[in-house]
Amino acid sequence: MTVQILRRALIFVVSALVASVAVFGLLAVLPGDPAQVALGVSATPELLAKTRQEFGIDRPLATQYFEWIGGVFSGDFGNSYVTREPIGPQLVDRLGVTMWLVGAGMLVALLIALPAGVFAAVRHRRASGSVISGLSQLGVAVPGFVAAIILVQVFAVQLRWLPAGGWTPPIVDPLDFLSGLLLPALSLGLVQGAVLTRYVRSSVIDVLREDYLRTARAKGLTPYRALLRHGLRNASVPVVTVLGLQLATLLIGAVVIERVFVIPGLGSMLLDAVSNRDLLTVQGIVLVLVLAVLLVNFVVDVLYTVLNPRLRQAS
Amino acid sequence: MSALTVDSLELSVAGIPLVTGVSFTVGAGERVGLIGESGSGKSLTATAVMGLLPDEVDAAGSVRLSDVDHDLVGATEKQLARVRGRRMAMVFQEPMSALNPSMRVGDQVAEIMLIHGTRPDKATARAAAVELLGQVRLPEPAETARAYPHQLSGGQRQRVMLAIALANDPAVLICDEPTTALDVTVQARMLELIRTATEERGTALLFITHDLAVVAQTCERVLVMYGGRLVETGSVKEVFTAPKHPYTRGLLDASDLEAVDEHGRLRTIPGAVPGAGEFPGGCVFRNRCTDATGDCAEAPVLSEVDDRGFACWNPVGGPA
Amino acid sequence: MTLAVRRSSSPSLWVGLGLVGLVVVTALASFLWTPHDPTLVDAAQRLRGPGTDYVFGTDKFGRDLFSQVMVGARTTLFVGVVAVGVAALIGTPLGVFAAMAPKWLGEFVMRVNDLVLAFPALLLAIVFGAVFGADTLTAMIAIGIASVPSFARIARSGALGVMSTEYVLAARSAGRSRTAIAVRHVLPNIAGLVIVQSSVSFAIAVLSEAALSFLGFGTRPPTPSWGRMLQESQELLAVEPRLALVPGVAIAIAVLGFNLLGDGLRDRYDPRLEVRR
Numbered sequence: 001m002t003v004q005i006l007r008r009a010l011i012f013v014v015s016a017l018v019a020s021v022a023v024f025g026l027l028a029v030l031p032g033d034p035a036q037v038a039l040g041v042s043a044t045p046e047l048l049a050k051t052r053q054e055f056g057i058d059r060p061l062a063t064q065y066f067e068w069i070g071g072v073f074s075g076d077f078g079n080s081y082v083t084r085e086p087i088g089p090q091l092v093d094r095l096g097v098t099m100w101l102v103g104a105g106m107l108v109a110l111l112i113a114l115p116a117g118v119f120a121a122v123r124h125r126r127a128s129g130s131v132i133s134g135l136s137q138l139g140v141a142v143p144g145f146v147a148a149i150i151l152v153q154v155f156a157v158q159l160r161w162l163p164a165g166g167w168t169p170p171i172v173d174p175l176d177f178l179s180g181l182l183l184p185a186l187s188l189g190l191v192q193g194a195v196l197t198r199y200v201r202s203s204v205i206d207v208l209r210e211d212y213l214r215t216a217r218a219k220g221l222t223p224y225r226a227l228l229r230h231g232l233r234n235a236s237v238p239v240v241t242v243l244g245l246q247l248a249t250l251l252i253g254a255v256v257i258e259r260v261f262v263i264p265g266l267g268s269m270l271l272d273a274v275s276n277r278d279l280l281t282v283q284g285i286v287l288v289l290v291l292a293v294l295l296v297n298f299v300v301d302v303l304y305t306v307l308n309p310r311l312r313q314a315s
Numbered sequence: 316m317s318a319l320t321v322d323s324l325e326l327s328v329a330g331i332p333l334v335t336g337v338s339f340t341v342g343a344g345e346r347v348g349l350i351g352e353s354g355s356g357k358s359l360t361a362t363a364v365m366g367l368l369p370d371e372v373d374a375a376g377s378v379r380l381s382d383v384d385h386d387l388v389g390a391t392e393k394q395l396a397r398v399r400g401r402r403m404a405m406v407f408q409e410p411m412s413a414l415n416p417s418m419r420v421g422d423q424v425a426e427i428m429l430i431h432g433t434r435p436d437k438a439t440a441r442a443a444a445v446e447l448l449g450q451v452r453l454p455e456p457a458e459t460a461r462a463y464p465h466q467l468s469g470g471q472r473q474r475v476m477l478a479i480a481l482a483n484d485p486a487v488l489i490c491d492e493p494t495t496a497l498d499v500t501v502q503a504r505m506l507e508l509i510r511t512a513t514e515e516r517g518t519a520l521l522f523i524t525h526d527l528a529v530v531a532q533t534c535e536r537v538l539v540m541y542g543g544r545l546v547e548t549g550s551v552k553e554v555f556t557a558p559k560h561p562y563t564r565g566l567l568d569a570s571d572l573e574a575v576d577e578h579g580r581l582r583t584i585p586g587a588v589p590g591a592g593e594f595p596g597g598c599v600f601r602n603r604c605t606d607a608t609g610d611c612a613e614a615p616v617l618s619e620v621d622d623r624g625f626a627c628w629n630p631v632g633g634p635a
Numbered sequence: 636m637t638l639a640v641r642r643s644s645s646p647s648l649w650v651g652l653g654l655v656g657l658v659v660v661t662a663l664a665s666f667l668w669t670p671h672d673p674t675l676v677d678a679a680q681r682l683r684g685p686g687t688d689y690v691f692g693t694d695k696f697g698r699d700l701f702s703q704v705m706v707g708a709r710t711t712l713f714v715g716v717v718a719v720g721v722a723a724l725i726g727t728p729l730g731v732f733a734a735m736a737p738k739w740l741g742e743f744v745m746r747v748n749d750l751v752l753a754f755p756a757l758l759l760a761i762v763f764g765a766v767f768g769a770d771t772l773t774a775m776i777a778i779g780i781a782s783v784p785s786f787a788r789i790a791r792s793g794a795l796g797v798m799s800t801e802y803v804l805a806a807r808s809a810g811r812s813r814t815a816i817a818v819r820h821v822l823p824n825i826a827g828l829v830i831v832q833s834s835v836s837f838a839i840a841v842l843s844e845a846a847l848s849f850l851g852f853g854t855r856p857p858t859p860s861w862g863r864m865l866q867e868s869q870e871l872l873a874v875e876p877r878l879a880l881v882p883g884v885a886i887a888i889a890v891l892g893f894n895l896l897g898d899g900l901r902d903r904y905d906p907r908l909e910v911r912r
């Protein structure tokens with residue numbers, strides 16, 4: 001098992017490095033001069049040259065890359081071309097906000113998907129099971145930001161129970177924090193919950209068809225207890241894989257949801273940086289997002305190995 | 316006093332009959348073989364006795380165990396759960412998939428004792444599990460108990476299944492083709508083990524198979540099933556030496572490598588087993604039977620005298 | 636005893652086909668006729684409610700909502716077809732290649748493939764938008780590239796299955812070239828899998844396009860797009876929720892249609908799901 005995990009870790013590190021080159025390369029091919037963008041068209045050639053030197057973009061690309069990635073290791077993402085502020089601290093700040101959003105969204109998704117998926121699976125031949133699968137199919141089709149718009153309309157505009165947007169950090173006011181988090185988390189979680197319900201359902205149905213579940217019933221367990229004691233662990237293997245992919249989807253979904261609810265997370269930072277043509281900032285954010293996705297995949301692979309004794313014993 | 320009594324069992328899916336009017340008993344400590352080709356309804360009958368039928372199968376009739384005071388047909392899942400694994404147990408055909416892949420086999424054996432509270436705690440149940448694994452002659456039982464199913468061979472897993480089934484000393488053990496998936500050499504040892512283990516414990520055995528030789532080795536009495544009906548019953552010796560039903564004779568001829576027809580070919584039963592719901596009315600075998608007459612349009616009744624019976628208007632060797 | 640309960644063709648397939656058909660017909664009809672010019676700004680007709688003249692009413696610029704939805708269907712399908720086309724045309728051969736190439740090369744291709752998977756469609760489209768300028772084309776290509784890995788995976792596992800069948804082994808022992816085997820045996824046999832994946836990817840493409848247009852990284856004005864209709868509805872949400880509801884429902888119909896179609900096709904093509912128990 002250790003060998004397996006080490007192998008996975010190696011793949012993760014290599015992938016992360018290749019991804020960083022890709023991110024850097026994508027933005028390096030960009031036509032246009034960051035110095036020009038920063039200074040405007042009226043800038044003198046001397047000032048432009050000086051600024052290019054300041055940004056470090058007059059040097060060869062390879063040097064620029066190693067400079068950048070070296071800094072990233074110590075949390076230094078460079079200074080913004082636009083605001084001249086260091087990018088790192090703001091990135092960490094915004095990432096924290098987005099993590100709250102993603103975590104809460106995942107929680108909502110799980111709270112919906114686990115019971116609904118298991119129920120729909122156990123009753124998949126009956127009407128009640130079909131209703132749940134139908135609803136989940138419908139939920140998958142509604143984009144998160146449409147769900148967000150509807151939720152805002154109902155709970156913020158009509159009922160006035162919750163704020164339509166904005167962000168209060170948890171240390172400032174926990175209650176405001178929670179009420180502000182609720183609608184964004186629901187917007188993210190409802191849709192992902194619907195997706196997840198379908199996976200939970202199909203993997204529980206697969207497990208229900210397994211011979212060892214019949215054995216469990218032959219031992220004297222009722223169908224529900226047989227599923228709880230013998231089914232869920234085995235059904236969880238494919239679900240964990242999907243959960244990992246979903247975390248990535250949630251992270252990207254948060255970009256859109258942050259825009260709807262005016263939340264100062266990584267997504268809003270990215271969109272602002274893109275519209276300001278603040279390339280170094282874009283580069284940093286994209287790297288962090290891609291690394292997060294890769295990290296989640298790595299953790300999923302490890303969990304997969306741990307949950308599956310066939311893999312655990314191998315090697 | 317019989318351990319298991321099945322009376323007029325009827326099984327159907329969406330109105331299509333799969334098993335019709337099956338009645339039999341298995342005495343305490345008796346070993347009975349239920350034999351038939353695939354599609355005969357033998358496995359379905361066993362599944363019905365265990366109460367493990369899929370949702371879409373409708374059951375009628377009666378299945379009773381000597382020490383259970385209610386009928387198993389129509390019982391609630393809760394009632395059935397108390398009986399399964401305690402009063403009766405089952406070994407399935409596929410040892411490769413019948414065990415939970417993510418649980419140590421010792422724990423899977425211990426579990427059945429803990430479910431029914433026949434051992435007071437985990438430690439005792441675990442110790443009992445190791446002992447049981449030894450009784451089914453698994454080498455180094457303590458070590459095997461810590462293994463996962465995928466680390467064992469098919470034969471070893473089937474022994475584990477047997478240990479699970481026997482753990483609570485059930486009155487009835489049902490084995491559904493337990494050796495079909497195993498190598499021939501492993502098969503013989505497994506059969507011997509099932510025979511001795513049930514003998515030692517006085518467990519009644521209902522053994523489902525399509526293999527005549529397996530029945531001859533393991534059982535005392537045999538029930539022959541075709542088209543969802545019992546067509547012949549009797550002691551292994553009587554049925555195998557003097558079959559009355561043309562189908563039984565056909566089965567015996569087909570398994571006899573020395574019996575040849577007039578063209579010097581091995582004998583077979585003409586035609587193939589019809590699909591569910593496609594059996595002829597009257598005697599279900601009449602479209603494949605070489606002795607069929609006009610009488611066969613009416614279904615013959617299985618009449619038993621001293622456990623010997625057959626359902627045929629034109630029995631082999633004339634009326635008894 | 637096995638119970639062969641074969642499902643007749645599933646309702647998902649027909650409902651899916653119906654919904655997709657609705658979107659396709661709407662898009663095609665928009666080439667011939669729309670009730671009004673979807674881009675016509677008319678201050679006199681601002682925010683008209685639904686009625687006989689304007690079925691879904693008008694937006695804040697006085698443009699007819701129904702006409703915009705009709706032409707928006709065109710945009711949605713166009714983006715979907717190009718994105719899925721790019722993904723299938725790159726991903727399928729890549730997967731088949733990875734299955735048939737020497738093991739190390741196949742592994743390498745799949746590792747690169749996994750790496751692309753770490754760039755979600757939306758992120759890739761935003762980056763592309765920043766680099767090449769945000770419009771329909773960059774959105775389509777970004778969504779297409781991001782969908783390549785799923786096609787490559789499906790095609791590889793399907794191809795590996797076909798490669799181990801007896802008729803391929805026979806063809807190989809008869810000395811047929813790898814390319815010939817790929818074209819004659821492998822591709823036809825994984826076509827079903829690729830079609831199912833196309834339907835699923837189409838639904839994802841529709842969602843991504845909507846989200847991108849909503850963020851201002853997709854289709855540019857004045858071309859109507861469901862995502863941008865939603866974005867424009869935001870400031871008037873409190874008074875005119877209709878403006879968000881109409882494109883929202885349109886997106887949901889398209890996504891639901893392609894998802895159901897994919898489910899129905901999978902029931903039909905996927906041998907694993909046929910006659911179980």
